[in-house]
Amino acid sequence: MADDHVDVLIIGAGASGAAIAWSLADTRMHIVCMEQGDWTNPSEYPSAHMDWESRAAGEFSFDPNARGRVTDYPVNNDDSPIAVANFNGVGGGTVLYAGHFPRFHPGDFCVKTLDGVADDWPIDYETLEPYYDENDRMMGVSGLAGDPAYPPKPAIMPPLPLGKSGEKLAQGFNAKGWHWWPSDSAVATEPYDGRDKCINLSACTYGCAQGAKASTDITYWPHAIRAGVELRTRCRVREITVNDEGMASGAIYYDADGNEQRINAEVVIVACNGVGTPRLLLNSKSTLFPDGLANSSGLVGKNLMFHPYSQIYGTFPDELDGVRGPQDSIWSQEFYETDLSRGFVRGFTYECIRGHAPIGTAVNNMISGRVAWGEDHHRTYREVVNHVTGMVAICEDLPEEHNTVTLDPDLKDTDGIPAPKLNYTLSDNSKDMLDFSIARAAEVLTAAGATNIESSAPIAGGGWHLMGTARMGTDSATSVVNEWGRCHDVKNLFIVDGSIFVTGAGVNPTRTIQALALYVADNMKQRLANLFD
Amino acid sequence: MSNVIGSDNPYSDDERQLLREIAGLLIPASSEYGIPGADDERIFDNILVSIIRLAPTLKPKLHDLQALAEERHGPDFLSLSQVDKTTLLRDQINYALLQHLITATATAYYQDGRVLETIGLKSTPPFPGGHDIEQGDWSLLEPVKARAPFYRKVPSRTSD
Numbered sequence: 005m006a007d008d009h010v011d012v013l014i015i016g017a018g019a020s021g022a023a024i025a026w027s028l029a030d031t032r033m034h035i036v037c038m039e040q041g042d043w044t045n046p047s048e049y050p051s052a053h054m055d056w057e058s059r060a061a062g063e064f065s066f067d068p069n070a071r072g073r074v075t076d077y078p079v080n081n082d083d084s085p086i087a088v089a090n091f092n093g094v095g096g097g098t099v100l101y102a103g104h105f106p107r108f109h110p111g112d113f114c115v116k117t118l119d120g121v122a123d124d125w126p127i128d129y130e131t132l133e134p135y136y137d138e139n140d141r142m143m144g145v146s147g148l149a150g151d152p153a154y155p156p157k158p159a160i161m162p163p164l165p166l167g168k169s170g171e172k173l174a175q176g177f178n179a180k181g182w183h184w185w186p187s188d189s190a191v192a193t194e195p196y197d198g199r200d201k202c203i204n205l206s207a208c209t210y211g212c213a214q215g216a217k218a219s220t221d222i223t224y225w226p227h228a229i230r231a232g233v234e235l236r237t238r239c240r241v242r243e244i245t246v247n248d249e250g251m252a253s254g255a256i257y258y259d260a261d262g263n264e265q266r267i268n269a270e271v272v273i274v275a276c277n278g279v280g281t282p283r284l285l286l287n288s289k290s291t292l293f294p295d296g297l298a299n300s301s302g303l304v305g306k307n308l309m310f311h312p313y314s315q316i317y318g319t320f321p322d323e324l325d326g327v328r329g330p331q332d333s334i335w336s337q338e339f340y341e342t343d344l345s346r347g348f349v350r351g352f353t354y355e356c357i358r359g360h361a362p363i364g365t366a367v368n369n370m371i372s373g374r375v376a377w378g379e380d381h382h383r384t385y386r387e388v389v390n391h392v393t394g395m396v397a398i399c400e401d402l403p404e405e406h407n408t409v410t411l412d413p414d415l416k417d418t419d420g421i422p423a424p425k426l427n428y429t430l431s432d433n434s435k436d437m438l439d440f441s442i443a444r445a446a447e448v449l450t451a452a453g454a455t456n457i458e459s460s461a462p463i464a465g466g467g468w469h470l471m472g473t474a475r476m477g478t479d480s481a482t483s484v485v486n487e488w489g490r491c492h493d494v495k496n497l498f499i500v501d502g503s504i505f506v507t508g509a510g511v512n513p514t515r516t517i518q519a520l521a522l523y524v525a526d527n528m529k530q531r532l533a534n535l536f537d
Numbered sequence: 538m539s540n541v542i543g544s545d546n547p548y549s550d551d552e553r554q555l556l557r558e559i560a561g562l563l564i565p566a567s568s569e570y571g572i573p574g575a576d577d578e579r580i581f582d583n584i585l586v587s588i589i590r591l592a593p594t595l596k597p598k599l600h601d602l603q604a605l606a607e608e609r610h611g612p613d614f615l616s617l618s619q620v621d622k623t624t625l626l627r628d629q630i631n632y633a634l635l636q637h638l639i640t641a642t643a644t645a646y647y648q649d650g651r652v653l654e655t656i657g658l659k660s661t662p663p664f665p666g667g668h669d670i671e672q673g674d675w676s677l678l679e680p681v682k683a684r685a686p687f688y689r690k691v692p693s694r695t696s697d
């Protein structure tokens with residue numbers, strides 16, 4: 005590694021790192037992506053095994069602290085009601101996501117203008133629209149055109165089936181006169197770009213053994229690697245280095261054997277998610293950047309946004325899909341846009357969930373007493389299993405500076421790198437929105453014929469969406485990156501993950517994260533001659 | 538044949554017998570559904586494997602359960618009637634033990650192919666093969682299709 009010098013170093017091979025690697029590949033620059041985790045062999049995914057639910061709770065848990073792989077880093081969630089969920093490996097969080105794939109709405113980019121809260125983005129929906137379209141083609145999106153909750157957008161593959169569960173919930177929404185629509189999903193319903201179609205394995209959120217779900221290890225990465233991008237796994241970056249001019253000069257990382265290594269780069273792109281990115285920047289302290297890299301605004305690690313989730317389920321007399329099928333089916337955005345008469349600003353999406361798995365159904369209901377143990381077990385279990393469906397509400401979380409990612413003074417990963425610590429509280433607005441989402445969902449379920457409606461909020465382990473901790477903006481005093489992803493303080497350092505979100509909207513963020521990565525890549529390519537000016 | 542290697546198994550024969558009895562009490566066999574109970578040898582082996590790590594927690598609680606049986610009834614737990622066994626297990630004092638064993642028992646039981654088939658699932662892993670699900674009634678979407686767009690429209694402010 006005596007002369008390990010590249011043009012572009014990308015740190016992180018997840019949703020955004022893969023997208024920008026692929027897009028930049030046509031520049032013919034020497035691009036290396038470093039990923040702390042491994043490739044995952046699909047035969048290892050839980051759904052290829054009888055004990056898939058046990059594996060899903062262990063080595064494929066989305067809780068890194070429970071998963072505890074050597075490739076994971078621990079997260080201190082003690083001061084947060086919501087714990088981080090992620091995956092560290094090629095594909096990142098897309099390996100373990102459901103593939104629920106909504107876009108932001110036009111209004112999501114200007115909440116200050118529309119609702120007088122938070123801030124507007126420096127870009128708008130129109131700017132991102134071609135990149136959404138490009139990303140849709142690369143990931144392969146199923147859905148149905150014509151959703152009245154959105155501006156027109158293409159549907160590449162037919163939607164996922166309603167199934168019995170989706171049909172039941174659709175009846176409930178119709179009875180209320182409320183919006184629903186088949187979800188846009190990053191799950192292929194037809195053979196697509198070398199991937200086979202969905203065969204309803206059910207365990208989407210623990211890795212798709214069929215390869216129907218669009219995780220970036222099987223979408224962007226094969227294309228990027230064929231185009232010349234070099235992807236190095238088991239490289240855990242400790243810090244980004246800088247030269248005397250205050251430009252990023254590369255990174256120091258640990259290889260799979262724990263040996264410290266150095267790589268030099270002309271451009272560094274960070275794609276480590278809304279917690280991993282501030283962790284890396286805060287760990288990259290130097291004489292020139294004593295408070296962490298690119299942190300003259302003091303905003304690195306601040307304004308952490310999740311999507312607080314509620315979950316609401318009902319039991320039906322009819323048999324439903326249960327665990328059969330992809331998790332995704334339909335969504336509702338009836339309560340997406342602001343209506344202050346509801347008692348809160350902004351809104352949420354209902355993401356409907358087909359049903360629950362057999363072990364989870366047994367354990368949870370036996371412990372709660374709803375399913376008997378003993379002689380009456382089988383009868384009571386069969387009243388529940390395959391008879392439950394419902395939804396989660398993905399609530400928009402507004403940015404607040406006191407919600408932070410900092411470095412834990414004691415906790416470290418296996419290479420001794422300080423781990424992230426969260427300090428996060430739910431706002432009153434979020435609490436009111438969660439309560440409202442539960443009440444309205446109960447109305448839908450009741451209208452559809454459900455009994456025994458159960459709910460909870462927030463989902464404690466539901467920190468899937470990590471946003472806002474290196475926000476985008478035109479003013480270097482109030483943002484970390486500019487309107488095309490370049491750090492205000494370091495002109496050859498870019499950030500492309502969810503940390504650059506100004507606001508979080510009320511939808512799953514991956515489609516927007518990837519569209520942003522393609523947008524940043526395009527801006528870099530257009531400015532190659534004067535990229536650092 | 539048991540999958541648990543003797544030298545790895547922290548539970549004594551008496552403890553294993555007690556655990557197996559409890560598993561069968563929690564989820565008994567059913568002639569109506571044609572399925573074994575959780576005390577079935579293959580299922581119980583999986584339960585045992587799953588609770589090896591819990592031995593330091595469970596062994597004292599099993600001892601307490603035996604002591605409670607003898608204190609209240611005289612004979613040990615295994616000699617009691619079904620009613621007395623069930624009553625003892627339901628005692629609040631055994632709450633923690635029960636939580637652990639419900640989790641372990643239900644987990645092993647509902648990954649057994651013979652059981653899964655009776656609830657409409659495959660007796661093999663989900664992959665390959667998957668499941669069949671219906672398309673559903675797409676005509677339900679007609680009233681929603683008729684709805685006018687309701688997203689908030691905003692002025693364009695595309696950056697340079």
